[in-house]
Amino acid sequence: MITKFRGEEYIMHRHEKNPIITVKDFPVPSKAVFNCGQTMYQGKTVLLIAANYLKADKNGSTTGIHVAMSDDGVNFDINPEPLLSKRDWSGTDVLPCDTWVIDPRVTKIDDTYYIIRPAQCRNTGPAAVIEKTKDFKTAEFIECIALPSNRVPCLFPEKINGMYMRLDRPYNPAKIDPAGGGHKLDDQWIGGMWISSSPDLVFWGKHRPLFYPPLSFANYKVGPTPPIKTKDGWLEIIHGVYKENREWCYSLGAILLDLEDPTKVTHVLDHWILTPTEPYETDGLVENVVFACGAIVEEELDRIRIYYGAADECIGLATGKFSELMDALKASPVK
């Protein structure tokens, strides 16, 4: 196991009740609770929690995304009925299947919450689909908006220069040495962040590469979460993966994108803000992983919260001072 990034907590601090949500808390018997979407709704903290059920539910689904709400951000009421579940697309013009419903990413635009997530189709790999809800009680499918393989689609919370914008982490199946130098390594893909535009949320284009490894804690891939608007730029909590041989370490980091032109990265923190150290992060279904599908910033409380997936098995909460994170970022401009 890769342990070289461990050290004192930096900017983000774990909650004393971590992991705050495990399978024991989940209202459907489950093997794991995965990475969760997160947002605020009517003053409550909302998590969209994907669980892997112990057995298929009445719809034949082995995963579901459930709405969890909380007043204090620590104790959550989890709806036993899923908001999003395996779909039966038969007789429709849409995807032939959607059997592994996980990793929701939530973005509020006006009064609508958009959820983008990977949709698994047979052997095709994950395509990206977008759905919407206004009440977290029912969700409506909009469209399939990206070809496979796309596991990490993230929507900006407003139009920029008249366009909706999105971040992704496409794969490069070429086997390239992440250290550069041109020679090829076995089983090495590089994943980085791209940015795309859309006039209508359905049709997307103008794809541009945005941000790639390496970072000190990410020689292999980096990926996005839904951007958060700040006066100093779009705050992007990212995941970064370090890989050595067959071992990996998933940490969280942060970058800033230019407010008017988010195709430009203006600031990069080369240090992680959270890296696996606790047993529930280092051991689990996928070991040595902290991974986020979003973050919640409350500037008035000078607070950033990240509800993160730990070892693909439970959910932890890390909290930091928003101003401390922004100060660290602003001290790290891209040269």
Place this chain on the structure above:
Amino acid sequence: MITKFRGEEYIMHRHEKNPIITVKDFPVPSKAVFNCGQTMYQGKTVLLIAANYLKADKNGSTTGIHVAMSDDGVNFDINPEPLLSKRDWSGTDVLPCDTWVIDPRVTKIDDTYYIIRPAQCRNTGPAAVIEKTKDFKTAEFIECIALPSNRVPCLFPEKINGMYMRLDRPYNPAKIDPAGGGHKLDDQWIGGMWISSSPDLVFWGKHRPLFYPPLSFANYKVGPTPPIKTKDGWLEIIHGVYKENREWCYSLGAILLDLEDPTKVTHVLDHWILTPTEPYETDGLVENVVFACGAIVEEELDRIRIYYGAADECIGLATGKFSELMDALKASPVK
């Protein structure tokens, strides 16, 4: 080397002068001529030939796409100046690099020839870009229309139900047993065909899986060429890859898509129409490969021609009776 598909020629027949274009015919000293785009222009056969130069040209490009024209379809005049070459995007809003210019696919819509090809950006893997020309003397960049990894973008020659449409062969990086059964194999990706829509050629969406392995000659991946309109449906010359352990065999095949709704595959030929048997197909930079970026149908001559890349090193010509191919396809409806 996989040899199990060899046998008598079926439908498509090699030209006696094959390979009709090799590095010896190329006006720039080159290591290889790769897969070529193909179309008709002012009564001439036009090939867009990508070559890998022996040394970088004055633009620093090691590949270029050159226009070749022919009256008889066998003897070509190849322009020593590339139509498409490595681009210097610096100072622009477009891709930061585009250093490996290969595999053009040409589609005529009205009086414009659209060229879609993969554009390689550093370590990002190939994204798809679309360009256009009216005279094959200059080409104009339109946009980057697909995230990596996308090597095989193909445009339909007209709008269907008000939409431009496109075929792709995205990768599934999941390692799934192509024979099914759920267990995973090392180094197995499955590539299949998807279909997408666009109102304007720039923004794309409504992605749908279309066609996947297996076929008798393709257990691993299948991919498209630009569709050809026939009265019986959209004719799709496909490539199909059979893989066993670390060996492969790239053959060509054919399917039909529904004319009004090309998201539906109506006919599938389970037999290849061309598979590597000749020394210039079995030996070369990538051995055991016949691969096409298009085909030319002349119904009035009852003829289909495929200028195909052989072993990633030279170009062969295979010709068949259009009616024979269509009869074989029509005898093979999807059940």
